[in-house]
Amino acid sequence: MPSPTEITVAQLSRIIGTPDSPTIIDVRIDEDFDADPQLLPTAKRWPFDDIASLAESLKGKRVVVYCQKGKKISQGVKAILREMGISAESLEGGHFAWRDAGKPLIPFNKIPLHNSHGRSVWVTKQRPKIDRIACPWLIRRFIDPEAQFLFVAPSEVLAVAEKFNAEPFDVEDVFWTHRGDLCTFDIMVEEFDLKTKALDHLATIVRGADTNQHQLAPESAGLLATSLGLSRMYRDDNAQLDAGMLIYDAFYRWARDATNENHDWPQATTGQKPAKGK
Structure with a gap:
């Protein structure tokens, strides 16, 4: 079970693409990013050791950060942001977990x-x-x-x-x-x-x-x-x-x-007669 300040791949994938999607920040080191130059949808790249410079622009926003495996870098970045009053979570399992679940990744060069x-x-x-x-x-x-x-x-x-x-x-x-x-x-x-x-x-x-x-x-x-x-x-x-x-x-x-959901007006019972006086 993830900690209260972690979000799972399944949870994040349900809100990406909706108005409730959080601000997503990729804090992988350059070596890890260069090995797989793709981003989660809407994610922006930012150096993990300069994350404090983003704090003012993140005030009042829900933030999700991720690194390669969801360990030390994203954990540290999340902690720094939370200490600065930002509602930050880290992605459980990081970039690898998102990739391995077959979720969409955006080619950075596009x-x-x-x-x-x-x-x-x-x-x-x-x-x-x-x-x-x-x-x-x-x-x-x-x-x-x-x-x-x-x-x-x-x-x-x-x-x-x-x-x-x-x-x-x-x-x-x-x-x-x-x-x-x-x-x-x-x-x-x-x-x-x-x-x-x-x-x-x-x-x-x-x-x-x-x-x-x-x-x-x-x-x-x-x-x-x-x-x-x-x-x-x-x-x-x-x-x-x-x-x-x-x-x-x-x-x-x-x-x-909702493609399998229908909405039909209730039909009167076949053969039902109106009550007297109606």
């Missing part, structure tokens, strides 16, 4: 460099509908919770990407875009190695809605209708993204936990 404020920056066309809301949701929930999204005129996406060192997505002739029958959301799930059953299911729904192939999933038509409704409700693209985050949170939790 994660864009962060700016001076510690955020990745992405740019796409203004007036998003489906892919351009779904992809930011995926990035904020599984890659970089602090990611910044710039919505600009279609003709200026690539120029803005160059000037502001941003990753362009869901436009032609860039890395993060449609490939063949796959939409940009599909590509991000694949390139970030996020091939879980729930995200694969959600990707099919997004693809069906984004490419007008509603036969791919019954939910695709509903996602299209919801997305078009949001685009009419919000003139500000960032406000629309904020609202859309809740929509994709709900679709993800359904795809992960």
Whole structure:
């Protein structure tokens, strides 16, 4: 049984990808990281012997730290943070336990460099509908919770990407875009190695809605209708993204936990007659 200040792989995997996910910090030594340069979803790298410099930014947050095996380094880092008033836990078994359980790991070389404020920056066309809301949701929930999204005129996406060192997505002739029958959301799930059953299911729904192939999933038509409704409700693209985050949170939790659940109005007993006087 883990200590009260440890979290198990199973417990952490249930909250990653949800709004309740903690801040996750990889404190492996460089040698261990170089041997397996992958991160838990949303994790950021930080030197274990400089963890105190992060304390102020972690105030009020739930924090999970992990090293290679969940032993001396993560135990020490956790203790330092807790002494400084941070609600910190260590991952039982560390990186090895997460890897050996077959949980998703993000290739570090696929994660864009962060700016001076510690955020990745992405740019796409203004007036998003489906892919351009779904992809930011995926990035904020599984890659970089602090990611910044710039919505600009279609003709200026690539120029803005160059000037502001941003990753362009869901436009032609860039890395993060449609490939063949796959939409940009599909590509991000694949390139970030996020091939879980729930995200694969959600990707099919997004693809069906984004490419007008509603036969791919019954939910695709509903996602299209919801997305078009949001685009009419919000003139500000960032406000629309904020609202859309809740929509994709709900679709993800359904795809992960509730696909076998139905909701039917109770039917009257066959042949039952109404009571007299009713």
